[in-house]
Amino acid sequence: MNIVEKILARASGEKEVAPGQIVDAEVDVAMIHDLTGPRAIDSFREIGVKRVWDPERIVVVFDHDVPPSTIKAAGLQKKVREFVREQGIKHFYDIGRGGVCHVVMLEKGHVRPGDLVVGADSHTVTYGALGAFATGVGATDMAAVMATGKIWLRVPEALKFEIRGRLRKYVVAKDLILHIIGMIGAEGANYKAMIFSGEAVGEIGIDGRATMCNMSVEAGAKAGIVEPDEKTIRFVRERAKGDFTAVKSDPDAHFSKVFEVNASELEPQVAIPPSVDNVKPASEVGDIEIDQAFLGTCTNGRLDDLRIASEILKGKKVKEGVRFVVVPGSQEVYQRALEEGLIEIFLRAGAAVCAPGCGPCIGISRGVLADGEVCVSAANRNFIGRMGSPKAKVYLASPAVVAASAITGKITDPREVAGK
Amino acid sequence: MKIRGRAIIYGDNIDTDIIIPGRYLVLQDPEELAKHAMEGIDPSFPEKARMGAIIVAGKNFGCGSSREEAPVALKHANTKCVIAESFARIFYRNAINIGLPIIEASIRNSVEEGDELVVDVISGMIVNETKGITLKGNPLPSLAIEIISAGGLTRYIRKKLGLE
Ligand code: SF4
Numbered sequence: 001m002n003i004v005e006k007i008l009a010r011a012s013g014e015k016e017v018a019p020g021q022i023v024d025a026e027v028d029v030a031m032i033h034d035l036t037g038p039r040a041i042d043s044f045r046e047i048g049v050k051r052v053w054d055p056e057r058i059v060v061v062f063d064h065d066v067p068p069s070t071i072k073a074a075g076l077q078k079k080v081r082e083f084v085r086e087q088g089i090k091h092f093y094d095i096g097r098g099g100v101c102h103v104v105m106l107e108k109g110h111v112r113p114g115d116l117v118v119g120a121d122s123h124t125v126t127y128g129a130l131g132a133f134a135t136g137v138g139a140t141d142m143a144a145v146m147a148t149g150k151i152w153l154r155v156p157e158a159l160k161f162e163i164r165g166r167l168r169k170y171v172v173a174k175d176l177i178l179h180i181i182g183m184i185g186a187e188g189a190n191y192k193a194m195i196f197s198g199e200a201v202g203e204i205g206i207d208g209r210a211t212m213c214n215m216s217v218e219a220g221a222k223a224g225i226v227e228p229d230e231k232t233i234r235f236v237r238e239r240a241k242g243d244f245t246a247v248k249s250d251p252d253a254h255f256s257k258v259f260e261v262n263a264s265e266l267e268p269q270v271a272i273p274p275s276v277d278n279v280k281p282a283s284e285v286g287d288i289e290i291d292q293a294f295l296g297t298c299t300n301g302r303l304d305d306l307r308i309a310s311e312i313l314k315g316k317k318v319k320e321g322v323r324f325v326v327v328p329g330s331q332e333v334y335q336r337a338l339e340e341g342l343i344e345i346f347l348r349a350g351a352a353v354c355a356p357g358c359g360p361c362i363g364i365s366r367g368v369l370a371d372g373e374v375c376v377s378a379a380n381r382n383f384i385g386r387m388g389s390p391k392a393k394v395y396l397a398s399p400a401v402v403a404a405s406a407i408t409g410k411i412t413d414p415r416e417v418a419g420k
Numbered sequence: 421m422k423i424r425g426r427a428i429i430y431g432d433n434i435d436t437d438i439i440i441p442g443r444y445l446v447l448q449d450p451e452e453l454a455k456h457a458m459e460g461i462d463p464s465f466p467e468k469a470r471m472g473a474i475i476v477a478g479k480n481f482g483c484g485s486s487r488e489e490a491p492v493a494l495k496h497a498n499t500k501c502v503i504a505e506s507f508a509r510i511f512y513r514n515a516i517n518i519g520l521p522i523i524e525a526s527i528r529n530s531v532e533e534g535d536e537l538v539v540d541v542i543s544g545m546i547v548n549e550t551k552g553i554t555l556k557g558n559p560l561p562s563l564a565i566e567i568i569s570a571g572g573l574t575r576y577i578r579k580k581l582g583l584e
Contacts, residue, residue, distance in 0.1 A: 038448060047577050072446040119486075124486075138517060140517040140518060141573065144573055187433075275433065363437075363441065364443055383435045383438065383484060385437050385438070390441075
């Protein structure tokens, strides 16, 4: 069996499972946030069960509109807080305690290799970075999980991405995943799991692996997974409690397709709006002037992302007329970035550094775009209207491209400005 | 289970930010959400759908976020059924869970905006009454039919747990 089949077989108490089979699986951990939580709670009440199945296995994180920007949002957060208290939910990251849910889930040790995790958010797939099977569900599915601890899942076919060679300097995990999505298309992995392996993936740290798994859903994937190695084990041991069994694909495991990618020739990539699969090298997008550059989110708001951006930005200024919005992915990331002097580099360059959270990613608060504006963003979606006005344009790129573009005022290959 | 409505046609990759932009998610009331359904590409949708709509779309309908508000907004804007060449998986589950019937079928070449369609959700057969033709879609899996027939996942679970 491959890693996906092994995890789903274990979770559903079956000896063996195969793609297409529907299993009734036991969930190890479930996650809700301030935006999907309220509806999940309503549906939970509709089901009519009094207590959640396990208050220790539910994680609640506030991140989408924090601190709340409207009375409505504040009211919804209040409602979730009350639910947390009523149900005795143990792991609750209120404002100032956590950050973006998908950053928090990994750094606070809520995910372990081999786990089955569901979250009421599509980017739950991020946790595959630690060798877990993690997938996003809607509010009602989540309510059913909170009530029963179980979920039905169709065992997905698996696509394997064998990534050879090593990435060059200033070419990062984001470029790899953008390139892969460009290659297979926005529904190239629909209903399927994407498994990333090979030399380049081994070299990439947990932060970069999280970026890759995070964006697997942009190709429609049900899960993105990196098979666990020593890096995974070390990361999890430092954070998670209890034992775990890191499962890997058997040598004779079946994948419905294997793709080969050469990392060593890759250049920094950009996804052209409004689709995530219209991907080109940064050097080929032409002269695209920007109004805003955005660094943050569950895709690229981690420490490695802030490090590479600040390395490029050090001693330089954000171009006059450009806004550079930096939102550290979590309190922990923020704290460590402060300690390493990264935040100072951002501030001196003229960036607006905001409190951890989703920031302008979803077009609700802090940094939304006006009609006709252009943003280069380290996030994962460039859909029409995603960051505010439906007439704004969002180009997706790596933290390195975002930082380089903030300096020049147009979309820029970081190798053109770094060290100059 | 037969459903009737007028066809409204869209293209590929209709994402959840198009169906209901993020800024409206604080509007928890389904009727309020419905007023903004499809606002990303077609602000006239709620008006067009008032008499009962069947959306006919291309590939990867509902891609993007896990927001259940997407099918909820469509349903409460009086969308009777969504027919698409393919669906993104979370949208697919969400639609079934909230009781919005959806059918996989490639019929865009045989339907024009405003055509009167009758869909049999169980068999997957689609009759275009305006054009007098019968088209074939994939029937829903049996578990999905059970959930939709129960009135959505919460009712389905209530039954399973013996709460109703
Ligand atoms: S950072 Fe953006 S993509 Fe990630 S969870 Fe928040 S809103 Fe969603």
